[in-house]
Amino acid sequence: MIKIAIVSTKGGVGKTTLAANLGALLADMGLRVLLIDADEKPSLSKYFPLRRRAENGLTHVITKGVVSFDAISEIDLPALPGTLDIVVSDSPEINLSDWLYSRIDRAVRLKMALRSPDVVDHYDCVIMDSHGGAGALEDAVALAADFLISPVRPDVLSGSEFMDGTLRMLERLESSSAIGTSLGPMRAVINCLRRSNNSRMVADTIRQNFIRMQGRVTVLDTVIPDANAYQVAATEQTPVHRHDRHRSGATPCAYDVMHQFAWELIPSLRGVYAGQVQGGRSVAREATHVG
Ligand SMILES: Nc1ncnc2c1ncn2[C@@H]1O[C@H](COP(=O)(O)OP(=O)(O)OP(=O)(O)O)[C@@H](O)[C@H]1O
Numbered sequence: 368m369i370k371i372a373i374v375s376t377k378g379g380v381g382k383t384t385l386a387a388n389l390g391a392l393l394a395d396m397g398l399r400v401l402l403i404d405a406d407e408k409p410s411l412s413k414y415f416p417l418r419r420r421a422e423n424g425l426t427h428v429i430t431k432g433v434v435s436f437d438a439i440s441e442i443d444l445p446a447l448p449g450t451l452d453i454v455v456s457d458s459p460e461i462n463l464s465d466w467l468y469s470r471i472d473r474a475v476r477l478k479m480a481l482r483s484p485d486v487v488d489h490y491d492c493v494i495m496d497s498h499g500g501a502g503a504l505e506d507a508v509a510l511a512a513d514f515l516i517s518p519v520r521p522d523v524l525s526g527s528e529f530m531d532g533t534l535r536m537l538e539r540l541e542s543s544s545a546i547g548t549s550l551g552p553m554r555a556v557i558n559c560l561r562r563s564n565n566s567r568m569v570a571d572t573i574r575q576n577f578i579r580m581q582g583r584v585t586v587l588d589t590v591i592p593d594a595n596a597y598q599v600a601a602t603e604q605t606p607v608h609r610h611d612r613h614r615s616g617a618t619p620c621a622y623d624v625m626h627q628f629a630w631e632l633i634p635s636l637r638g639v640y641a642g643q644v645q646g647g648r649s650v651a652r653e654a655t656h657v658g
Protein backbone atom coordinates (compact mmCIF):
# COMPACT_ATOMS: atom_id res chain seq x y z
CA MET A 368 0.00 0.00 0.00
CA ILE A 369 1.23 3.49 -0.89
CA LYS A 370 0.36 6.45 1.31
CA ILE A 371 0.60 9.90 -0.22
CA ALA A 372 0.04 13.25 1.51
CA ILE A 373 -0.65 16.42 -0.46
CA VAL A 374 0.77 19.29 1.57
CA SER A 375 1.64 22.94 1.25
CA THR A 376 2.33 25.87 3.50
CA LYS A 377 0.25 28.01 1.19
CA GLY A 378 -3.47 27.87 0.41
CA GLY A 379 -5.06 27.70 -3.03
CA VAL A 380 -2.15 25.97 -4.80
CA GLY A 381 -4.24 23.04 -6.08
CA LYS A 382 -3.92 20.41 -3.33
CA THR A 383 -7.54 19.30 -3.35
CA THR A 384 -7.75 19.30 -7.15
CA LEU A 385 -4.64 17.12 -7.31
CA ALA A 386 -5.77 14.74 -4.53
CA ALA A 387 -9.17 14.19 -6.18
CA ASN A 388 -7.83 13.76 -9.71
CA LEU A 389 -4.91 11.53 -8.78
CA GLY A 390 -7.22 9.34 -6.69
CA ALA A 391 -9.76 9.05 -9.50
CA LEU A 392 -7.08 8.28 -12.10
CA LEU A 393 -5.55 5.51 -9.97
CA ALA A 394 -9.03 4.05 -9.36
CA ASP A 395 -9.64 4.21 -13.12
CA MET A 396 -6.41 2.23 -13.56
CA GLY A 397 -7.93 -0.47 -11.35
CA LEU A 398 -6.48 0.44 -7.96
CA ARG A 399 -8.41 0.48 -4.71
CA VAL A 400 -7.98 4.03 -3.47
CA LEU A 401 -8.94 5.60 -0.16
CA LEU A 402 -9.02 9.40 -0.03
CA ILE A 403 -8.76 11.11 3.35
CA ASP A 404 -10.03 14.64 3.64
CA ALA A 405 -7.91 16.02 6.45
CA ASP A 406 -8.85 19.63 5.77
CA GLU A 407 -11.42 20.90 8.22
CA LYS A 408 -12.89 22.87 5.30
CA PRO A 409 -14.34 19.81 3.54
CA SER A 410 -13.54 20.52 -0.14
CA LEU A 411 -12.33 17.03 -1.06
CA SER A 412 -15.41 15.55 0.67
CA LYS A 413 -17.59 17.46 -1.79
CA TYR A 414 -15.42 17.07 -4.88
CA PHE A 415 -17.19 13.97 -6.24
CA PRO A 416 -20.74 12.80 -5.53
CA LEU A 417 -21.16 10.15 -2.82
CA ARG A 418 -23.03 6.89 -3.32
CA ARG A 419 -23.10 6.17 0.40
CA ARG A 420 -22.12 8.46 3.25
CA ALA A 421 -20.77 6.69 6.31
CA GLU A 422 -22.02 7.71 9.73
CA ASN A 423 -18.49 8.76 10.77
CA GLY A 424 -15.55 10.59 9.24
CA LEU A 425 -12.24 12.23 10.08
CA THR A 426 -13.19 13.12 13.68
CA HIS A 427 -13.80 9.45 14.47
CA VAL A 428 -10.53 8.41 12.79
CA ILE A 429 -8.46 10.91 14.76
CA THR A 430 -10.18 10.63 18.13
CA LYS A 431 -10.50 6.82 18.09
CA GLY A 432 -7.14 6.28 16.38
CA VAL A 433 -8.60 3.74 13.94
CA VAL A 434 -10.00 3.72 10.39
CA SER A 435 -13.04 1.43 10.37
CA PHE A 436 -15.73 0.84 7.73
CA ASP A 437 -18.17 3.06 9.60
CA ALA A 438 -15.89 6.02 8.76
CA ILE A 439 -15.48 5.20 5.04
CA SER A 440 -17.90 6.70 2.50
CA GLU A 441 -18.23 5.56 -1.12
CA ILE A 442 -17.72 7.88 -4.07
CA ASP A 443 -20.13 7.56 -6.97
CA LEU A 444 -18.29 7.59 -10.31
CA PRO A 445 -19.68 5.54 -13.19
CA ALA A 446 -17.80 2.55 -14.64
CA LEU A 447 -14.85 2.63 -12.24
CA PRO A 448 -12.61 -0.46 -12.61
CA GLY A 449 -11.12 0.05 -9.14
CA THR A 450 -12.47 1.55 -5.93
CA LEU A 451 -12.65 5.18 -4.82
CA ASP A 452 -13.71 5.67 -1.20
CA ILE A 453 -13.26 8.57 1.18
CA VAL A 454 -13.00 9.47 4.85
CA VAL A 455 -14.92 12.75 4.85
CA SER A 456 -14.04 15.80 6.90
CA ASP A 457 -16.75 16.33 9.50
CA SER A 458 -15.51 18.30 12.46
CA PRO A 459 -17.18 21.70 12.74
CA GLU A 460 -17.64 21.37 16.53
CA ILE A 461 -14.16 20.16 17.49
CA ASN A 462 -10.82 21.51 16.34
CA LEU A 463 -8.86 18.39 15.51
CA SER A 464 -5.49 20.15 15.47
CA ASP A 465 -6.07 21.40 19.03
CA TRP A 466 -7.37 18.01 20.12
CA LEU A 467 -4.32 16.27 18.64
CA TYR A 468 -1.92 18.80 20.07
CA SER A 469 -2.72 17.67 23.62
CA ARG A 470 -1.95 14.04 22.75
CA ILE A 471 1.47 12.55 23.28
CA ASP A 472 1.04 10.33 20.20
CA ARG A 473 -0.01 13.25 17.96
CA ALA A 474 2.79 12.73 15.41
CA VAL A 475 2.00 9.05 14.79
CA ARG A 476 -1.73 8.85 15.54
CA LEU A 477 -2.90 8.96 11.92
CA LYS A 478 -0.03 6.76 10.77
CA MET A 479 -1.09 4.09 13.29
CA ALA A 480 -4.79 4.50 12.34
CA LEU A 481 -3.86 3.70 8.72
CA ARG A 482 -2.57 0.32 9.89
CA SER A 483 -6.16 -0.73 10.64
CA PRO A 484 -7.19 -3.94 8.83
CA ASP A 485 -10.09 -2.13 7.14
CA VAL A 486 -7.43 -0.08 5.33
CA VAL A 487 -4.51 -2.49 4.89
CA ASP A 488 -6.66 -5.36 3.59
CA HIS A 489 -8.84 -3.29 1.28
CA TYR A 490 -6.79 -0.53 -0.36
CA ASP A 491 -3.72 -0.22 -2.57
CA CYS A 492 -3.30 3.50 -2.10
CA VAL A 493 -4.24 6.18 0.44
CA ILE A 494 -4.23 9.83 -0.64
CA MET A 495 -4.54 12.48 2.05
CA ASP A 496 -5.53 16.09 1.39
CA SER A 497 -4.57 18.68 3.97
CA HIS A 498 -5.10 22.28 4.93
CA GLY A 499 -2.35 24.70 3.88
CA GLY A 500 -1.14 25.39 7.39
CA ALA A 501 1.06 24.30 10.26
CA GLY A 502 -1.12 22.60 12.89
CA ALA A 503 -0.86 19.23 14.60
CA LEU A 504 -3.31 17.71 12.08
CA GLU A 505 -1.20 18.80 9.10
CA ASP A 506 1.89 17.36 10.78
CA ALA A 507 0.11 14.06 11.47
CA VAL A 508 -0.92 13.84 7.80
CA ALA A 509 2.62 14.48 6.54
CA LEU A 510 4.13 11.98 8.99
CA ALA A 511 1.61 9.28 8.03
CA ALA A 512 2.70 9.29 4.37
CA ASP A 513 5.37 7.38 2.46
CA PHE A 514 5.95 10.53 0.45
CA LEU A 515 4.65 14.05 0.20
CA ILE A 516 3.50 15.95 -2.85
CA SER A 517 3.59 19.70 -2.72
CA PRO A 518 2.07 21.71 -5.56
CA VAL A 519 3.78 25.02 -6.27
CA ARG A 520 2.35 27.74 -8.46
CA PRO A 521 5.06 29.42 -10.49
CA ASP A 522 4.26 33.04 -9.81
CA VAL A 523 7.14 34.86 -8.20
CA LEU A 524 5.53 35.46 -4.84
CA SER A 525 4.33 31.95 -4.20
CA GLY A 526 7.56 30.52 -5.61
CA SER A 527 9.73 32.24 -3.01
CA GLU A 528 7.17 31.77 -0.22
CA PHE A 529 7.18 28.10 -1.19
CA MET A 530 10.93 27.84 -0.71
CA ASP A 531 10.92 29.53 2.71
CA GLY A 532 7.69 27.99 3.97
CA THR A 533 8.62 24.51 2.80
CA LEU A 534 12.02 24.64 4.44
CA ARG A 535 10.40 25.70 7.73
CA MET A 536 7.82 22.92 7.42
CA LEU A 537 10.48 20.29 6.68
CA GLU A 538 12.55 21.41 9.65
CA ARG A 539 9.53 21.21 11.95
CA LEU A 540 8.54 17.78 10.64
CA GLU A 541 12.08 16.46 10.78
CA SER A 542 12.19 17.39 14.46
CA SER A 543 8.86 15.56 15.01
CA SER A 544 10.43 12.62 13.20
CA ALA A 545 12.88 12.38 16.04
CA ILE A 546 10.02 11.31 18.30
CA GLY A 547 9.14 8.03 16.70
CA THR A 548 8.51 8.30 12.98
CA SER A 549 10.35 9.34 9.87
CA LEU A 550 9.40 11.87 7.25
CA GLY A 551 9.09 10.63 3.68
CA PRO A 552 10.63 12.47 0.73
CA MET A 553 8.87 15.48 -0.73
CA ARG A 554 8.12 15.91 -4.42
CA ALA A 555 7.17 19.34 -5.64
CA VAL A 556 4.99 19.61 -8.71
CA ILE A 557 4.69 22.82 -10.65
CA ASN A 558 0.97 23.47 -10.98
CA CYS A 559 -0.95 26.02 -13.04
CA LEU A 560 1.90 26.88 -15.40
CA ARG A 561 0.75 29.60 -17.80
CA ARG A 562 1.94 29.71 -21.35
CA SER A 563 4.12 32.76 -20.82
CA ASN A 564 7.88 33.17 -20.72
CA ASN A 565 7.74 34.64 -17.25
CA SER A 566 6.12 31.60 -15.66
CA ARG A 567 8.52 29.33 -17.50
CA MET A 568 11.43 31.36 -16.21
CA VAL A 569 10.06 31.15 -12.66
CA ALA A 570 9.53 27.40 -13.05
CA ASP A 571 13.20 27.06 -14.06
CA THR A 572 14.26 29.16 -11.07
CA ILE A 573 12.22 26.92 -8.75
CA ARG A 574 14.04 23.88 -10.14
CA GLN A 575 17.42 25.56 -9.65
CA ASN A 576 16.55 26.55 -6.08
CA PHE A 577 15.50 23.05 -5.20
CA ILE A 578 18.83 21.67 -6.28
CA ARG A 579 20.20 23.74 -3.39
CA MET A 580 17.85 21.99 -0.93
CA GLN A 581 20.26 19.06 -1.03
CA GLY A 582 17.85 16.37 -2.08
CA ARG A 583 15.20 17.06 0.56
CA VAL A 584 12.79 18.07 -2.18
CA THR A 585 12.79 16.93 -5.80
CA VAL A 586 10.85 18.74 -8.48
CA LEU A 587 8.88 16.42 -10.75
CA ASP A 588 9.42 16.64 -14.50
CA THR A 589 5.65 16.61 -14.98
CA VAL A 590 4.27 20.13 -15.09
CA ILE A 591 0.54 20.72 -14.75
CA PRO A 592 -0.60 23.56 -16.99
CA ASP A 593 -3.06 26.25 -16.06
CA ALA A 594 -6.12 25.06 -17.95
CA ASN A 595 -9.85 25.65 -17.68
CA ALA A 596 -10.44 21.91 -17.86
CA TYR A 597 -9.39 21.49 -14.18
CA GLN A 598 -12.04 23.96 -13.04
CA VAL A 599 -14.76 22.74 -15.39
CA ALA A 600 -14.18 19.10 -14.37
CA ALA A 601 -14.43 20.13 -10.69
CA THR A 602 -17.72 21.91 -11.35
CA GLU A 603 -19.03 18.85 -13.16
CA GLN A 604 -17.76 16.61 -10.32
CA THR A 605 -15.89 14.44 -12.78
CA PRO A 606 -12.19 13.43 -12.94
CA VAL A 607 -10.23 15.76 -15.20
CA HIS A 608 -8.64 12.89 -17.17
CA ARG A 609 -12.15 11.81 -18.21
CA HIS A 610 -13.28 15.34 -18.99
CA ASP A 611 -10.25 16.48 -21.05
CA ARG A 612 -9.11 13.52 -23.14
CA HIS A 613 -8.04 15.15 -26.40
CA ARG A 614 -7.07 18.65 -27.28
CA SER A 615 -5.45 20.32 -30.25
CA GLY A 616 -3.08 23.12 -29.33
CA ALA A 617 0.05 23.69 -27.33
CA THR A 618 -1.28 22.80 -23.86
CA PRO A 619 -1.32 19.04 -23.28
CA CYS A 620 -4.69 17.53 -22.36
CA ALA A 621 -5.34 16.51 -18.75
CA TYR A 622 -5.56 12.84 -19.74
CA ASP A 623 -1.88 12.91 -20.80
CA VAL A 624 -0.72 15.17 -17.97
CA MET A 625 -2.37 13.12 -15.23
CA HIS A 626 -0.97 9.86 -16.63
CA GLN A 627 2.54 11.36 -16.74
CA PHE A 628 2.07 12.56 -13.17
CA ALA A 629 0.93 9.15 -11.87
CA TRP A 630 3.68 7.31 -13.78
CA GLU A 631 6.37 9.63 -12.47
CA LEU A 632 5.14 9.15 -8.89
CA ILE A 633 4.75 5.38 -9.19
CA PRO A 634 7.08 4.33 -12.04
CA SER A 635 5.90 0.72 -12.06
CA LEU A 636 2.49 1.98 -13.24
CA ARG A 637 4.07 3.17 -16.50
CA GLY A 638 2.06 1.79 -19.42
CA VAL A 639 -1.10 1.33 -17.36
CA TYR A 640 -3.94 3.51 -18.65
CA ALA A 641 -7.24 4.62 -17.16
CA GLY A 642 -10.11 2.39 -18.16
CA GLN A 643 -7.81 -0.41 -19.33
CA VAL A 644 -9.33 -2.98 -17.01
CA GLN A 645 -7.88 -6.20 -18.35
CA GLY A 646 -4.29 -6.59 -17.28
CA GLY A 647 -4.08 -3.06 -15.94
CA ARG A 648 -5.66 -3.93 -12.63
CA SER A 649 -3.18 -6.59 -11.62
CA VAL A 650 -0.17 -4.59 -12.89
CA ALA A 651 -1.48 -1.58 -11.04
CA ARG A 652 -2.00 -3.46 -7.78
CA GLU A 653 1.39 -5.13 -8.05
CA ALA A 654 2.90 -1.68 -8.54
CA THR A 655 1.69 -0.47 -5.17
CA HIS A 656 3.00 -3.34 -3.10
CA VAL A 657 5.67 -1.36 -1.37
CA GLY A 658 5.02 -2.71 2.10
N1 LIG B 1 -4.01 23.08 -13.19
C1 LIG B 1 -5.00 23.95 -12.91
N2 LIG B 1 -5.44 24.82 -13.87
C2 LIG B 1 -6.40 25.72 -13.59
N3 LIG B 1 -6.99 25.85 -12.39
C3 LIG B 1 -6.60 25.02 -11.40
C4 LIG B 1 -5.59 24.03 -11.61
N4 LIG B 1 -5.42 23.35 -10.42
C5 LIG B 1 -6.27 23.91 -9.54
N5 LIG B 1 -6.98 24.90 -10.12
C6 LIG B 1 -7.99 25.77 -9.50
O1 LIG B 1 -7.35 26.52 -8.46
C7 LIG B 1 -8.26 26.74 -7.38
C8 LIG B 1 -7.61 26.24 -6.08
O2 LIG B 1 -7.46 24.83 -6.17
P1 LIG B 1 -7.64 23.88 -4.89
O3 LIG B 1 -8.92 24.16 -4.18
O4 LIG B 1 -7.40 22.51 -5.38
O5 LIG B 1 -6.41 24.39 -4.01
P2 LIG B 1 -6.06 24.01 -2.51
O6 LIG B 1 -4.59 24.06 -2.38
O7 LIG B 1 -6.73 22.74 -2.14
O8 LIG B 1 -6.75 25.22 -1.72
P3 LIG B 1 -6.99 25.32 -0.12
O9 LIG B 1 -5.68 25.72 0.46
O10 LIG B 1 -8.05 26.39 -0.01
O11 LIG B 1 -7.45 23.97 0.35
C9 LIG B 1 -9.54 25.99 -7.74
O12 LIG B 1 -10.44 26.91 -8.29
C10 LIG B 1 -9.10 25.00 -8.80
O13 LIG B 1 -10.14 24.66 -9.70
Ligand SMILES: [Mg+2]
Pocket residue numbers: 382383384406410411496497
Ligand atom coordinates in the same frame (compact mmCIF):
# COMPACT_ATOMS: atom_id res chain seq x y z
MG1 LIG C 1 -7.98 22.28 -0.54
